[in-house]
Amino acid sequence: MLYKYKLAIRLTIAFLSLIFYKLFYIILIPLTFYSSYYILKLLNFSPTITDNIIKISNYNLKFIPACAAVSAYLLLVLLITLTKNISFKKSLLIFITGSFLILAMNILRIELLIIILIKYGADYFNTLHLFFWKILSTVYVALLWILLTKLFKIEKIPVYSDIKFLIRLIKKD
Numbered sequence: 001m002l003y004k005y006k007l008a009i010r011l012t013i014a015f016l017s018l019i020f021y022k023l024f025y026i027i028l029i030p031l032t033f034y035s036s037y038y039i040l041k042l043l044n045f046s047p048t049i050t051d052n053i054i055k056i057s058n059y060n061l062k063f064i065p066a067c068a069a070v071s072a073y074l075l076l077v078l079l080i081t082l083t084k085n086i087s088f089k090k091s092l093l094i095f096i097t098g099s100f101l102i103l104a105m106n107i108l109r110i111e112l113l114i115i116i117l118i119k120y121g122a123d124y125f126n127t128l129h130l131f132f133w134k135i136l137s138t139v140y141v142a143l144l145w146i147l148l149t150k151l152f153k154i155e156k157i158p159v160y161s162d163i164k165f166l167i168r169l170i171k172k173d
Contacts, residue, residue: 003165007084007162010081010082011081011082013077013081014077014078014081014082017074017077017078017081018074018078021070021074024068024070024073024074025065025068025070028068028069028070028073028103029063029065029067029068031068031103032063032067032068032069032103032106032107032110033052033054033063033067033068035103035107036054036063036107036110036111036114037049037054039107039111040054040056040111040114043111045057045114045118052064054114056114056118057118059117059118061114061117066133067106067110068106069102069106069137072102072106072137072140072141073099073102075141076094076095076098076099076102076141076144076145077095078158079145079158080094080095080098082158082159082162083154083156083157083158083161084156084161084162084165085155085156085161086152086154086156090152093152094148094152094154097148097151097152098144098145098148101144101147102140102141102144105140109132112128113125113128113129113132116128
C-alpha cells in the first residue's frame with residue numbers, strides 16, 4: 001500500500017479516536033470500577049457498591065469518569081497511529097499490551113489510594129492522589145511508550161518521522 005494511503009488511514013484513525021473517545025469510557029469505566037471492587041473484596045476490605053460508589057469502612061468513594069484514566073489510553077492510540085511504519089498487527093499488539101499495562105497500573109493506583117485512605121486518612125489520600133494524577137500518570141505513560149518502543153522494536157518517532165519523510169518527498173519534486 002502506498003505511503004499516502006497508509007498515512008491517510010492512520011490520521012483518520014487518530015481523528016476518529018479523538019471524536020469518539022467517549023466510547024473508551026463505555027468499556028473502561030465498568031472494567032476499572034468492578035476490577036477495583038473485586039480486588040478489594042479479595043483483600044477482605046468488605047466493600048459494597050451503590051451506583052458508582054464503593055463503600056468501604058466509613059468512606060463513600062465516588063468513582064468518576066476520570067478514575068478510568070481514559071486519557072492515557074487515548075494518548076496510547078495517538079502515539080501508535082501517529083508513528084510511521086507500524087503494521088496493523090503490530091499496532092494492535094502494542095495497543096493491547098499497553099492497555100493492559102495502563103489498566104493494571106490504574107487498578108494498582110486505585111487500590112493503593114484506598115488502602116492509604118483507610119489506614120492513614122484523607123490528608124495522605126488527597127496528597128498522594130494529586131501526586132498520582134498530576135505527575136506520576138504522565139511520567140508512567142511516557143515510560144510505557146518508551147518500553148513499548150523497545151519491546152516492539154519501533155524506530156520511528158510519532159509525527160516527527162512522517163514530517164521528515166514528507167519534507168524529503170517535497171524536496172525531491
